[in-house]
Amino acid sequence: MLDLNTKKIKKNAYRVTKVRGETASRVRVPGGLLTAELLPLIQNIAETYGNGRIHLTTRQGFEIPGIKYTDMDAVNALLQPIIEKLNINQEIPGKGYTSAGTRNVSACIGSNTCPFATYNTTNFAKKMEQEIFPNDLHFKVAFTGCANDCIKTRMHDFGIIGMTEPQYEKERCMGCQACVKACKKKSVDALSVENYRIVRNTEKCVGCGECVINCPTRAWTRSPETYYRLVIMGRTGKRNPRLAEDFLVWATEDAIIKIVKNTYGFVNNYIDREAPGGKEHIGYIIDRTGFAEYKKWAMEGVELDPRTIVKGPVYWSGIHYD
Amino acid sequence: MGYQTTAEKMNAIFSDLSKDYLIYAPKRFVGDGTFTDIDTIRYGEITDLSEIEFAEKSDYSFKEVLLPISETLFYFTENEMKEADAPKKGAIVFLRSCDLHGLKRMDTIYLENGAVDTYYKRLRDNTKFILMGCENSFENCFCVSMGTQKSDDYDAYLKVDGDTVLVDSHWDYLDTALTGATQTQVIADSVTANDTVVTIPETVPQSLFDAPFWEEYGNRCIACGRCNFVCPTCTCFTMQDIFYTDNGKAGERRRVWASCHVDGYTDMAGGHAFRNDKGQRMRFKVMHKVNDYKRRFGTHMCIGCGRCDDVCPEYISFANCINKLNALVNDSAKEEN
Incomplete structure (x- = not known):
């Protein structure tokens, strides 16, 4: 006789699956980088309590299906060393993940490995995870090393x-x-030649670093500073899937963290309390309040670098099925 | 004369010298590399011995001190021209043995190959060279194969060991400055073997110039020219005549580094280029470094620093190319017998 509070289960990062009696555990890996020593621990959970299979999620976590609801406490105990190794904020040790709304902060492989990346995406993703998790609000944040956007940040609330x-x-x-x-061939054709020397069109330049990568003489x-393009409110989904639009260009790390944190206040204030499951995507809330209201909340107390360009009003397009 | 002194004393000497000389040495440029968070070690001005990167090979050679990447030769107006002024100060250059041999190659090209190049000479005449020893061979070095692992032809040898500095001076100024320092025998650190060993064929038959062997490089090389730009013995330049945009009647002539791998090197009036194939460019460079130059000047051009192998983004190994070429020469000799 199972008597479950599904709302609590979901907040504990377990899924209510289509299989009666079975759940799935979602293991978050901020920045998508882990040490190989954690893999046997995940394997152990899957083989001891799951069905021996592991799904690699789109958000760079592991999902371990086929777990009996009755084994959740045992699984939480086995998750503990993984949570600790990955330095995940946890409200009650030993009880697994205490929220699931704010999704795993994902990142492309970044400058640890990729020649194109302009920064260490893993480190920034981990820093962001520390700032915003755990939280029940549905936030998707992704980090990508360059304008190639391999992690597809433009399909996130914050890219x-x-x-x-x-x-x-x-x-x-x-x-x-x-x-x-x-x-010209790989980026935005922002360079021209004048008297044998190079002129950079600063309006066009997207800061991808192709010029740096291809220069044979240094x-x-x-720049010593890394800058970021913050793109916001991209999404998939049934009603109006759309790509994120530019909000800040040439922004700094501090400004971005502050804006994402400010957005939690905005959502708390304006979320539709009657929404199914109490869950509403930020983008739809902004559609309702208007961009100007969102910007007011988002920019509260944000210190901008003189180089930062703030876009606005921001308009999104995408496909409308509604 | 050999001396043992302190870093403090030596820095004071260099401080005095800096009134008359710019002091250049391999330095670490943090984050300056091709990729994010990668440093470059290349030449820059220093004011303190601690700025010198002794522990690693420099990515770029010292040659930019004597042959700037971009150098204005003269300025012109409608009826007149004026040569660009030489630097007010001389230069002191820290460099390793292989690079000192590289200096000889540069001298050969710019001073002894027909007319003397005055722009090179005026820099060269005011430059002092300080040898940095090599306790260990670095990756891709093949100086021993090229016979460049030692050199006595320096103004000074200098070794920093914590607060102690060992100096072997061939320069009167230093001898005077070091009066009172402990005299001792100082022998420059040098390597006796490298992991990379290169065997250069005595002669390369003309028939191999068009051998299929070079075709592979045509597919691999991306014509970026990095191998030339890091090489201390690549001395090619091209000219740029600039007309100032506000006027159009005044301007300057610059000479800038050129690379036999980069597009445009063989372009002629009318648009014809005679070495479009990158494999042929590789053949041209390799044969110049280890065949043609020696026939003309008596020594090989390549000094075995291995920087071309260090830098190639396509992992083309010049050293391995020579060895493969040597095997090919041996094979073709057997066939003829």
């Missing part, structure tokens, strides 16, 4: 796309134009 501000030392340039060719180098 953080790395940017570097290319620095040009003209005396180190002999005019081979490797940067010009790369920018005439182009990266």
